[in-house]
Amino acid sequence: MSTPTADSPTIDQVNRRPVFLLLFASVVAAIGNGVSIVALPWLVLQRTGSAADAAIVAAAGTLPLVFSTLISGTAVDFFGRRKMSIISDVLSLLSVSAIPILAMTTGLSVPLLAALAAIGAIFDPAGITARESMLPAAAKAAGWSLDRMNSMYEAVFNVAYIVGPGLGGLLIASIGGVNTMWATASTFVVSALAIAFLKVEGGGKPAAETKPTGVVSGVVEGLKFVWNVKILRTLALIDMAITALYLPIESVLLPKHFSDAGTPQQLGWILMAISVGGLLGALGYATMVRHVQRRTIMVCATFTAGITTLGMSLLPPIAVLLVLGACLGFIYGPVAPIANYVMQTRSPEHMRGRVVGVMTSTAYCAGPLGFMLAGPIADKFGVASTLTILGVPMLLIAVASIRMPVLRELDREEQRPQ
Incomplete structure (x- = not known):
């Protein structure tokens, strides 16, 4: 830490x-x-x-x-x-x-x-x-x-x-x-x-020798850097996969379930539970990381995403769904701070913008992929079956994460490259 x-x-x-x-x-x-x-x-x-x-x-x-x-x-x-x-x-x-x-x-x-x-x-x-x-x-x-x-x-x-x-x-x-x-x-x-x-170190005009020479070359440099740093590449791929599986739950499957049930207000309740859980998880991360390794937090977050999704696939009463949503938000809340930490400690000062841009774009890219997958499946098999189909890969990602030695680098103090 x-x-x-x-x-x-x-x-x-x-x-x-x-x-x-x-x-x-x-x-x-x-x-x-x-x-x-x-x-x-x-x-x-x-x-x-x-x-x-x-x-x-x-x-x-x-x-x-x-x-x-x-x-x-x-x-x-x-x-x-x-x-x-x-x-x-x-x-x-x-x-x-x-x-x-x-x-x-x-x-x-x-x-x-x-x-x-x-x-x-x-x-x-x-x-x-x-x-x-x-x-x-x-x-x-x-x-x-x-x-x-x-x-x-x-x-x-x-x-x-x-x-x-x-x-x-x-x-x-x-x-x-x-x-x-x-x-x-x-x-x-x-x-x-x-x-x-705001006056902050490194916030002003960048040095001419460190600037990207063009839009395409700058993007390519960012992509190459993220791909060549194993921990950044691994986090980007995990985040992309989990995002593709999760976003349809919040944006497609839960709205469809509560719309079919004629209880739109309950959709607001569960989305609020997820958001409040995420807020508490993010706030609690600074304290959590003093006692728990980042790798452990990351693995627990992926397991929780899969378990809560499978729990939601049972379409339990709203009270249970609210608890599942709050747990999902709370345990997954620290993931973004962990990703930020890795980007900050593994990227050179002059390339940080490009690294942040590449890492963020992977999550945005995953969203449309998830929507294209989940929408047709939900129409054909229903919300419960689709939640199961999305939850199982999340658990498989969590199991695979345990066996990834590279995630131990999350807890390795490392000086930022120059």
Whole structure:
């Protein structure tokens, strides 16, 4: 686990301002995205009443993430972390503000909303990657361990995606869907201002000799680096597989089950249970890792994902489903902080943006694959059978993880390569 080093600041040198500004900017921008998750489909349904049209807009906001996340890492390493974070927020602000402006002028259509959702999806990953790349420097300034920093960072994201959709619903009810987008736009203004005041080591203009020479070459360098570092490659593949198996549960199978049962409110309850469990798991990681090896946490998380999924396949009463969902969120909550730690300690300073971009893009790539697999299976065999089909591979991945010596590197203190 992370321990103080000779480079750690003394009590007089400790500066927590970068940590608070970075976490504040991250949570505010994420809340804005959380509001958009609710507001965009609502705008579509207000105009057409078609669930298919709402799905088109939702897909438009997710599909570009696979490619934009890859490119965003190269952009961060080329332009610099602070600058790219601010640019990303400004572009997101413009794409979101265009919705109420067009609603008051030319009017909104499904293709137009889909296009604006896609544009937003192109800009957002650069800001997230830039802010995540500054975490180690902010932790160093505050005298925090990387584990504590990563725990707090992932926790604020969980908070944002609990608060954001709920806030979006309240705003829609009080000021309407179109005006809600003005509120969303304001979050990107606040995030950009917070980063503008952020001063952190490595956040400025990168050295010319370390910049990527082009978009394609930068992406290729990131991909090669992740592939050649065995622990990064292993984590990326495990995360990709688990994400492909898990995302359809939350986005397709549980909604179908509760829709067929005529109890949509219970869907909200279980999604909230998963989110709150994830928040507590992320928050508890910094304490957990002092007593439990990262490898053990990782293996337990994959086993829990499989066991809870198989438990859900029995379609038990809602009380049991809520417990299963909370357990899944809590045990899997520390996985993202562990992945962050490995990226931070195994990637060179000048390549961190590219490494973060590649690792994040694998998860985004897995989502559509999972949806394409789970949807047809659920239509043919039903929700219970599909949950079983998804849960068994999760358990097999967990069993395989026990026999992977490379995962022992999760607990090896290693200096970042230069």
